[in-house]
Amino acid sequence: MEWNNVALMADQLRFDDRTVTPATEPRSFNSPVVALVMRARTGDLSAFDQLIIAHQQRVIGIAWRMLGNQDDAQDAAQETFLRVYKHLNGFDTKQDFSGWLYRITVNVCHDLARKRGRGNPVSLDAEREAGNFAEPVSPHNTESSAMHAQERAIIARALATLSEKERAAIVLRDLEGLTTEEVAGILGSTPTTVRSQISSARAKIKTFRDRWLKRSVQNRER
Amino acid sequence: MKCEHIEQLIPLYVGGDLEPPEADDLRHHLTGCARCRQLNEEFQTSQNWLTGFAVPEFDEASLANMRASVLSEIERQEKRGSWIHWLLPKWNPRLVLAVSTAALVAVTALSVTVYRNRIAPPKPGGDLVTKTGIPVSTDDGQSGTLAENRLSGNGTSTATGVKRRFPGSKLSEPALPEEALNNGGLSFPLEPPVTVPEQTESETTMSVEPEDKEPKEMLRIELQTADPNIRIIWLAPKAAPTESNTK
Numbered sequence: 161m162e163w164n165n166v167a168l169m170a171d172q173l174r175f176d177d178r179t180v181t182p183a184t185e186p187r188s189f190n191s192p193v194v195a196l197v198m199r200a201r202t203g204d205l206s207a208f209d210q211l212i213i214a215h216q217q218r219v220i221g222i223a224w225r226m227l228g229n230q231d232d233a234q235d236a237a238q239e240t241f242l243r244v245y246k247h248l249n250g251f252d253t254k255q256d257f258s259g260w261l262y263r264i265t266v267n268v269c270h271d272l273a274r275k276r277g278r279g280n281p282v283s284l285d286a287e288r289e290a291g292n293f294a295e296p297v298s299p300h301n302t303e304s305s306a307m308h309a310q311e312r313a314i315i316a317r318a319l320a321t322l323s324e325k326e327r328a329a330i331v332l333r334d335l336e337g338l339t340t341e342e343v344a345g346i347l348g349s350t351p352t353t354v355r356s357q358i359s360s361a362r363a364k365i366k367t368f369r370d371r372w373l374k375r376s377v378q379n380r381e382r
Numbered sequence: 383m384k385c386e387h388i389e390q391l392i393p394l395y396v397g398g399d400l401e402p403p404e405a406d407d408l409r410h411h412l413t414g415c416a417r418c419r420q421l422n423e424e425f426q427t428s429q430n431w432l433t434g435f436a437v438p439e440f441d442e443a444s445l446a447n448m449r450a451s452v453l454s455e456i457e458r459q460e461k462r463g464s465w466i467h468w469l470l471p472k473w474n475p476r477l478v479l480a481v482s483t484a485a486l487v488a489v490t491a492l493s494v495t496v497y498r499n500r501i502a503p504p505k506p507g508g509d510l511v512t513k514t515g516i517p518v519s520t521d522d523g524q525s526g527t528l529a530e531n532r533l534s535g536n537g538t539s540t541a542t543g544v545k546r547r548f549p550g551s552k553l554s555e556p557a558l559p560e561e562a563l564n565n566g567g568l569s570f571p572l573e574p575p576v577t578v579p580e581q582t583e584s585e586t587t588m589s590v591e592p593e594d595k596e597p598k599e600m601l602r603i604e605l606q607t608a609d610p611n612i613r614i615i616w617l618a619p620k621a622a623p624t625e626s627n628t629k
């Protein structure tokens with residue numbers, strides 16, 4: 161779990177800069193993250209701020225991929241950290257903090273998507289009718305940031321065609337690089353179900369991309 | 383392996399989600415099947431396209447802004463946080479609701495008892511008013527207001543407690559407990575009149591009548607609320623008692 165080690169190292173670095181946990185506290189602190197959690201539980205907001213700093217990029221990244229735009233992603237990240245703080249007492253310190261955090265993130269994204277009326281998958285035809293289709297990025301032009309933005313928008317739309325569960329599974333597995341077992345843990349599911357969801361999601365994304373490419377070729381010929 | 387089976391495995395294969403023996407079988411099939419090889423290449427391209435989906439960089443300023451919002455919201459909520467929550471952080475919201483409802487009932491019963499004790503033994507000659515010089519309604523109003531303050535205090539702290547137990551107040555908070563409490567609060571008027579749950583009579587919507595049982599200086603005003611069980615009775619001294627009033 162490469163990313164987790166990186167996050168943990170980041171925590172370690174930040175944590176070392178700060179006053180260390182009092183010696184009286186239990187030795188069960190298996191990571192600096194847990195130490196920060198324990199301090200935040202007592203109302204130490206600077207410790208909670210450190211927790212946010214250590215995880216904000218990943219949380220907002222997941223939210224961006226789940227929701228497809230920056231404003232919603234920021235709202236979701238904000239709401240996620242509020243929920244985390246409120247439920248900090250319920251966090252079992254033997255658990256993996258990141259997994260717990262991502263589970264909350266996914267739930268917040270689901271809630272936000274439903275609240276904004278985007279709980280239903282977007283169909284390719286609906287997208288087409290809405291004129292939301294951009295031209296595919298030509299390979300020699302990929303350096304341009306505008307192209308990157310366009311590419312991102314297309315992939316975001318491809319993700320939007322998935323069901324909520326498929327989207328969460330594919331974002332965590334393929335885009336966040338978690339293992340199938342980790343994804344299952346976060347989504348409260350089984351590895352078998354997650355495999356089925358990611359298989360279906362990859363097939364749908366390929367179909368979306370095929371149709372998008374086909375349509376772009378037709379547009380160019382007109 | 384048959385092509386149909388391979389087609390189902392390819393989406394998992396491109397993401398490295400097959401067990402090694404399965405992956406070996408699939409690779410073996412691909413060497414001899416152009417159609418499946420083509421499909422595999424397409425899936426591989428699509429997978430690379432997807433995994434190349436980079437999230438835009440979030441600038442430090444907007445991240446700092448997000449953190450500041452979170453921390454200030456936490457501080458704001460903690461200022462509002464009730465003593466109940468801090469004393470009993472593990473309380474179940476339903477339990478809090480049940481206890482506060484019980485407290486509400488107890489305080490109401492107490493108010494009624496106090497009210498009846500004051501009214502029941504009518505002192506002869508309008509002692510109550512003339513001696514103290516304080517109208518009964520004000521007196522009761524005070525006790526009513528006190529009770530109300532305690533009630534609303536309870537309601538507020540419980541509501542806050544409920545809020546704190548449920549995350550994401552904006553998004554997923556169950557509306558029931560707070561609404562229920564608010565409604566409970568609304569059942570009890572804030573102003574001087576004493577609220578008495580009535581089991582008997584259900585006639586007038588409003589009546590103003592000299593009360594025979596009361597000292598003659600007292601005026602009794604009854605207001606029937608929409609809830610048939612709740613009647614508001616207002617006792618007030620009659621204005622400027624004269625000979626004609628007292629017969």
Ligand SMILES: [Zn+2]
Pocket residue numbers: 384385388411415416417418419
């Ligand atoms: Zn084949």
